[in-house]
Amino acid sequence: MQQETFIWRHKDLLDVDQLTREEVFLLLDTAASLHEVNLRSIKKAPVLKGKSIILFFAEDSTRTKTSFDIAGKRLGADTFGLSKSGSSMQKGESLKDTALTLEAMHPDVIVIRHQCSGAARFLAERLPSCSIVNAGDGWHAHPTQSLLDAFTLRRHWNGEFEGKTVLIVGDCAHSRVFRSDVQLLTLLGVKVRICAPRTLLPAGVESWPVEVFSNLDEALPGVDVVMCLRLQLERMAAGLLPDMREYSARYCLNPRHLELANPGAKVMHPGPIMRGNDVSAAVADSPDSLILTQVESGVAVRMAALFLLATRSDNGARA
Numbered sequence: 001m002q003q004e005t006f007i008w009r010h011k012d013l014l015d016v017d018q019l020t021r022e023e024v025f026l027l028l029d030t031a032a033s034l035h036e037v038n039l040r041s042i043k044k045a046p047v048l049k050g051k052s053i054i055l056f057f058a059e060d061s062t063r064t065k066t067s068f069d070i071a072g073k074r075l076g077a078d079t080f081g082l083s084k085s086g087s088s089m090q091k092g093e094s095l096k097d098t099a100l101t102l103e104a105m106h107p108d109v110i111v112i113r114h115q116c117s118g119a120a121r122f123l124a125e126r127l128p129s130c131s132i133v134n135a136g137d138g139w140h141a142h143p144t145q146s147l148l149d150a151f152t153l154r155r156h157w158n159g160e161f162e163g164k165t166v167l168i169v170g171d172c173a174h175s176r177v178f179r180s181d182v183q184l185l186t187l188l189g190v191k192v193r194i195c196a197p198r199t200l201l202p203a204g205v206e207s208w209p210v211e212v213f214s215n216l217d218e219a220l221p222g223v224d225v226v227m228c229l230r231l232q233l234e235r236m237a238a239g240l241l242p243d244m245r246e247y248s249a250r251y252c253l254n255p256r257h258l259e260l261a262n263p264g265a266k267v268m269h270p271g272p273i274m275r276g277n278d279v280s281a282a283v284a285d286s287p288d289s290l291i292l293t294q295v296e297s298g299v300a301v302r303m304a305a306l307f308l309l310a311t312r313s314d315n316g317a318r319a
Contacts (some may be wrong), residue, residue, distance in 0.1 A: 008308040012124040012132040015141040016184040018166030024150070024187065028196055031151050031297075031304035037074060038299055046076030051108040051310045055081045056098075057135070058114045062273050063295060064135050068111050071302035073151070077108075077310070094124060095119060101125045108310045111135050131309040139176055146180035148301040152187060152294050153225065155164075156266060162189040167219050169251055170278050173200045177270045178229060182210060195219040197247065199232075216251055220260035224289075227268040228253050228279045244277070254280040258288060266290045 008026070010018060019027075037045045052071040057065050067079070072079040082102075095114070099122075102110060109131045112120050117138030124132040136142040150161075156162060166185055172178045172194050179202075185192050186209045194201070195213040205212055213219035220226070231247070258265055267279065267289045275281045284291060 004058065008312045011128075012120070012125060012134075012168070013143055013305055013309060014120050014132065014134045016022055016143045016146050016180050019187075020189060024147070024184065027147060027301070027304050027308060028151050028154060030308060031147075031300040034075075034303040035297075035300035036234065037303070038296070043074050044076065045074065046106075047307060048310050049076035051075075051077040051256055052106070053077050053079045053109045053111065053310075054102055054105075054107045055079060055135075055304060056084060056112045057081070057083050058112070059117075059136065061113055061135070063298060064113065067298040068133075068135065068302050068306075069293070071299050071306055073297070075307060076304055077306065080107075097124065097147055099123045099127055102192075105128060105141040106130075109133060109306060112137075114138070131312070133305060133309065136176055139179070141180050142270075143179050143180055144298070144302055144305055146184040147305070148294060148297040149181055149227070149268065149270070149281065150184055150306070151297045151301050152268065152290055153190075155293075156290060157224075159295045161185075161193075163263075164189075165191040165193065165222055166225045166227060167193045167195060167223040168227045168229065169195045169216065169219070169253060171200045171231045172196045172205075172229065172307050173230035174203050175229050178202075180228065193219055193223065195251070195252075216253075216257060217260060220257055223261040223265055225266050225268060226253055226258070226261060227270075228273075229270070230272065230274045230278050248277050252277055255282050255286070258283065264288075268294060270294070299316070 010044055037043055055065055055068055069079050069081065107130050110123065111133040112123060113135040114137050117139045117140035120132055120134035134141055134143055168181065182192050191210045193213060195216050198214060201212065253267065267283055269279055269291045273279060273284055275284060283289065
């Protein structure tokens, strides 16, 4: 009997909770095959030639926007950047009208980053003719970041997720990366711990599939990877963090901390790094750091996401 071909069924990529394990591994396998393109002297695989991708970033971004731009271009697509300051939203145009204007130009994919949670889904429900990729919406989700984190860990762990433990340290309350990583790592069989001051824990954390700590020294034994998060000061209400110096003293990851984790434990960070605040320079620049590997992984993972969405079956189901 002929083996059935697996078809990508999603119109949009809005959050990792829409994906099955099979779909996650399909995307990671696709990223692994496309990663080879990034190692060539001529970094081109024009499988999306003739496709158009709009990068609609209403929030500032360096890593995510640049890697989506590079990913699209390396696949042969035409990419067009749009920021809030350069759009009619600056003049008061609504997100809906901006989205309808963009759709009238017939793009194949719109990648959106927005300060409002749910903005990507808002577009996906109103634009049936193009795919929407969530590049980060408010506190809600950042699916391609969690997928690139999984891709990085898969390479480091030789494909083995089961039985591993990841500790996430820092501002969990305001981090969309934290939320997506917990969902995806748990799906893949990774045990997740979190460590933060009580004021920087998300509401209802007691019902999450995580082990919660407030003391970093107590959280580290048995950990294979430490993922540090920056303080999201731009989203933080006054009074949640009364003393930055005390926070850094308690939660900034330094070489002494890594000695408490499992031998060979690695360090990750979604960026941007606040050296001396969430991770020390000695750790960020050490051989134990996978931070730049994450950046490298981001291009391959975003190439895979754009490829799967832009070439999906016309009969595929919407996310």
